[in-house]
Amino acid sequence: MDGLTTLRVIRRPRALNKFIADNSLGREDEQRRKSYEKRYRVMAEHQADVVCCWLPDTTLTFVNEAYCRLTGKSETELLGRPWLSLIPPDAREEVRVFYEALAAAPRVCLYEHEVTGADGRTVLMQWIDAPIFDEAGDLLEFQSTGRDITAHRKALMDLQDSEERFRTFMSHLPALAFIKDERSRVLFTNRAMNELMGSENWVGRDALQNLPEEVAAKILEQDRQVIEGGKPVLIEEAIPVKSGETRIFETRKFPIGREGKPPLLGAIALDVTEKRRAEEALLASEERYRLLAEASRDFIFVLDRDDRFVYVNSASENVTGKKPAELIGRKRASLDVPPEMLARQKEANETVFAGGEPLSVEGQFLMGKGGRPAWHNVTLVPLKNGSGEVHALLGVARDVTESRERAQRLEEANVALKVLLRHREEDRRELEERFLTNFRKLIMPSLEKLRKTGLTPRQAAYVDVVEMNVRKVFSASGAAAGLVQASLTPIETRIVAFIREDKTNKEIGSLLNLSPRTVEYYRDRIRKKLGLKGKNVSLRSYLYSLS
Template sequence: MVGREGKHRTKPRGAAPERPGTGLSPAAAESRLRAMDDAFDGFIYICSRDYRIEYMNKRLIERTGRDATGEFCYRVLHERDEVCPWCINDRVFAGETVRWEIQSPKDRRWYSIINTPVRNPDGTLSKQALIRDITDTKRTESDLKHALDRLEHEVEVRTAELQMKNRRLLEEIADRKRAEEALAASEERYRSLIDNIGIGISLISPEMRILELNRQMRTWYPAIDAAEKPVCHRVFNDPPREEICSWCPTVLTLRDGQVHESVTETPSGDGVRNFRIVSSPVLDRDGRVTAAIEMVDDVTEHVRAQQAIAESEARYRAIFETTGTATMIVEEDTTISMVNAEFEKQSGFTKAEVEGKRRWTEFVYGDDLEQMLAFHARRRVDPDSVPRSYEIRFRDRSGRVRNVTMTVSMIPGTRKSVASLVDITARKQSEERLKESERFLTDVIDFLPDATFVIDADGRVIAWNRAMEDMTGVPAGEMIGKGDYEYAMPFYGERRPILIDLALKPDSRYEGTYVSTERQGTVLVGEAYMPALKGGQRYFHGTASILRDSSGNVVGAIESIRDITERRRMEEALRKREEELEHKSRNLEEMNTALRVLLKHREEDKSELEERILSNVKKLVVPYLEKLRKSRLSPEQASYVEILDDHLQDILSPFLRNLGTRHLNLTPKEIQVASLIREGKTSKEIADVLGVSARAVDFHRDNIRIKLGIKNKKANLRSFLLSTF
């Protein structure tokens, strides 16, 4: 068999022989197999037990560049000199169908493979492989996983921040209780409150209605049923409020999509409760705020404790006023005399292992130590001569190094200092990821199929993709950084505002130069004729949109351009064709009108002819027939007269039926009477003509008047018949 490549091709060894009764010749069966082979959108090959290729489909031949029948599969497919370590031939030749996926070391693409054993006509087995490229599917799965990982990380970071603040609050109250003997009586009450503290969470709609409450919130407000979606400021306050609370952070979040925090004064019976609320936005895919999450701490006791210990010891106040996260008190000899719980967490050491036993120098990594020792000494001489905050590398118990911001302050009246450390490792990583994201977005724009470019708020080009280079003939290196409408030159041959500028600043003078424009919010769509573009005169469809930062400030604009010259030509051809069809349609309508007029005249002529024939017969034939009937005739002659009358009636009956149809279904006898009345005959004359009594004629006259609707009306029957028949 000769394939499309012109080479002699043998039938695949795994091909099934023609079954009896199918009615297909070997050539037809082979043609059907060939069609099935071509319809498969991947690669197919069959190999023997000793790895030699027995068959390759057209796509695989095109992929490898040759028909490698008889060669080793591992050499043809993977350019290896030995059997692939991942080969599953043993399983397939044991009779198993194997489905698996692999990333090819040759082109680094992912493939889905189905290997099945195929029995040949001689009883031997071969391995058939069906291979499909699934690289795009794998990349999509990877992108989704990365997005999920980023979301989970953000949730973990936010949860850690809240837990850190709660632990700091717990430690602060506990230490202050121990420091103030005057508050010993209330210490147990405060400790009980802190040990059982929880975080309340509620979901609030843009209409300020409660959508969800967690267990802690339901504990605080057992009477609220979130299923009823009550208004929050009515049910959270006792007595209820009809207007939104003035301190509410949630209304600000719903308005600007930012995180807000406040401490409330919520009426509760005869008193007031204080809640610290952190409100975060819930955004949809388009960045619109759809709800707000409130994270609520009951800080009533904390507020009261702050008021009670407002005049406590200066050292205690300085420590916790300057604490950011992990906090330590350092003696002049660098010994750490006190640490908080967050320091325990970050360092990996307990308080007992650190306080009075370790120096802060043990936690500083690398060459940061020399400068910090200098700061430590100078701070005790002149605190203003050294920085208060700086970044260092912090090493914990396990040897892990993190980036932290250290804030140091001297405790008034002592030689001691208090230092707080904020872990900024995540921020550093986020900054790096942001840079990677910017590089990724630049690559995405560069490979967009439509010609696309971006300008900043000052009108300078910051992106000019490959499609734009192909369209204009201007390399990105020559356009990036240019302003003053330089990007308009390839299109119009002059510097002037174009669609991207009009999206930022509408100008009716220049919008009027476009074939059409349509503004859809911040997006401007337009079509334009480009006379000066490389390659000749063209029509283009452009879409320009304003770019904003997370705060809503305008930072630039982006425009994508698509060549629609061919589409416009097709539309023009279609318009001309429609005009031709419309012209032909009008001609057909005129012809139809003329035909209808002709048909109407024909029907009128036909009716007139029928009535004329009927009238002539009745005037010129029927009277003489009646005279013959009344004359002295022999029986034979009378019989001929009757036959002549019957035949005459048969000849006239179609005309009489048409006449009756036009006139209320009159009977044949009534039609005869009506016709004679139209001729001016009296009832007696009609009776003589029809051979009936005058009373019978009067009876028919009455029926005719009834059917014509002129019974009991002052209307002459003959005149009416003349006007209608």
């Protein structure tokens, strides 16, 4: 009953009941009664289980030694006392109702209830209650045989709690988990496996019934090796899932030993598909970058925090004179460069390690061909681990010695060119001054004489124009350059020339067939282009200042 061994019911013989009731029995019958009584008592006393007899009102008529030990009371204290008083108060009413019903309809039954034990603790007892009838079929009393199931019930509840914790844990485990028997038949699958594999109906079936044959055959062989070998294994396998996609799993299978029974097989599988794809992509990327690094003419290297080369590309031989095998695993000092170069490079490296930011420096860090110091532009990039700490740095060193020498030669050429241009400017000014001197000595006196010959106003104006244009031809001064930079129109340029000759608006208009108002408009535009708008500066004075 309920997984327990059925307890033996010890019944008092009906003949004994008759002997007890019949006072007219003779000595022979009395001896027979005593013999039955003794035999019954011996059987009851030697029972490991608790035995008692009681009337329908729960008054005890017989208790064995086990019953006395259970309650902590003697036989004298118990007989004639209702056993219902030994029930804990909070459970007493429920027990009373049950046994009243049993007394009304006597039958053999199995019942569990609590009893207050000898030390005051509550004991859970399982009872087999059997009615005893007289020869007329009337109920005389009940015989109860009980067993302490407190520990058993606690163990059962602990087992249920353990199973519940196990199922809760498994249902929230992100990995796939399952258990198989010794024949590789599925006994349990967790929620993650059900969702991914659709394994709700796999229980009781093996891999051949759940997966493609070629996949199932490998799985069954692995299961067999674990069961027979008795050791856990870690395998990687590709298995189709419910969606039809094939995923990669890292599965740990292990035996679960059982005393006296064949071992079970447990397994936890992690879906590593994305991890493997990422690793493959990383390897492909690393290979591409390695090929790029090896093809580069720049010296590319990786240094760890101990100042050791973790990687150098093949350009190391051309740049440093050493092959990669001679540098990898060795410290930077193995480059055989002067201490001051090592110190400069170390300072830059420590800056990157400390700050965690890329750095670009240029200087003499390595020796070039012929054993002379070479100039390199070095870019240092920090390499960080998963926690964000800089564990190494990537360096790219480009030899810029030739470009620096070219730049130096170009700078020297520029200096020489500037000296040459300065001399050319001095020659130009000297020539200009010579032309101006000749203009003043040879042409200006003739023009002055011409003005004194009684010219008409128009003729005098033309003489002025001639003088102005001659001045323009012989003057290569900064005034012309300044006016050109002002982007003057041809008409504005002519008006500027007349203004410099101190002509009025009326005179300029007469010479250019313009009204004085129009000349004033052009003067205003010229001031604006020369940046004189809103300034208290005479246009004529400004134009003379450019000379």
